[in-house]
Amino acid sequence: MPDKANDMKLVERIAGGDAEALGELYDRYGRVAFGVLYRMLPGPEAAEEVAQDAFHSVWREARSYRSERGSVRTWLLAICRNAAIDWRRTRGKRLEREVTIEAAAELLSDAKVDERVVDRLRAERVRAMVGRLPREQREVLALAFWGGYSQSEIAARTDTPLGTVKSRVRLAMNKLRESLEDER
């Protein structure tokens, strides 16, 4: 379960040049970060390479972290996701290993979640909400998040009007947000 106060202290230590703090951040979130990359990339070698790049970005960008822009876990996973998308845009296409629509089309996995990094209650709320989303809304979220596709690309690849895709994204994201709203 994320410990926001300690996470922020870790980031402060990383910003101060403490490499062991980077290791401690890895201890907390390395496994889930690797799991995100593993799902987005064509194999463990690519996930390993991008994980190293992502933690290097954390090292370089630690001083620019702003807690009002989200939790440390969200910040780290966003760095990982962006690094994976960059990797695929450069080497993924060259290797013809782009993630397919089919591989990216489901938002959640059936795998058991690493309970060290989730608040079980929050996770269940999100899982239940995602389960209630219409299939088309789940699909646009998954294609954008895991596949790295833009709304225009999703519209083209699924032969759906762009306006419809935009509407599905809005509805799905608002519902996802609502699933955690009563915590605030």
Next chain:
Amino acid sequence: MSQERHPTEDLPAYALGALEPDEREAIAAHLETCALCTGDLAQFEDALYEAAVIGAVNVEPPADLRTRIVARHRGARPSSATSWGDRVIAFLRSPVPAAVPIALAVLLVVAFGVLGATRGQADTYARALAGVVDGRVVALAPTGANPDARATVVIPNQGSPYLIVRLPVPPTGKAWEAWVLKPGSSGPVAVPAGTTDRGDVFTLSLTVPLGAGDGVAITLEPASGSAQPTTQPVLAVERT
């Protein structure tokens, strides 16, 4: 708080990373000054990445990955205050050529080029540049890592931007990688824009769109390319 209209409708797609680059840049600029939208974005991202944790593959990373990550940074200093992009920009704030007309660019190239490189290379480079018939050219400045390096961004009136480059063949296992420097919330963000293992005088197409005011840089990277720059640039320009 920003006085602009809040991009409420597009904020969910922004959180999801599903906007086109121009839409994304407009919202990023708004977020710089709007605490309300920044707070909304944090809520969207929080929920999205909660779902991502549930959606991630539950797999054990390689046993030595942690050791390698820590070892790479032990004894090093974080550079966020002076990130890669910031250092490039700091360098470029010293007087260097920016955008110049084609004819002047050719003269500059010839004048500077013959000093270190062979005259043949300088001639080939100058001829390549002189062959540009339309559009705009912007010279990249050598940063000192390779004083003989030369490169120019060509932005045609129609078609995609590309680089005309004069660099030696990279060492075995390495490649030249081009980067488009996009404005980011904490300094320029380097986006990978193409690699090559060629040397001498060659052209390199930029594989990502070049927005108004974006910078360009070239670094030496592993042959497979890098997601982020790992070395200082040999050539760079702050804005095109």
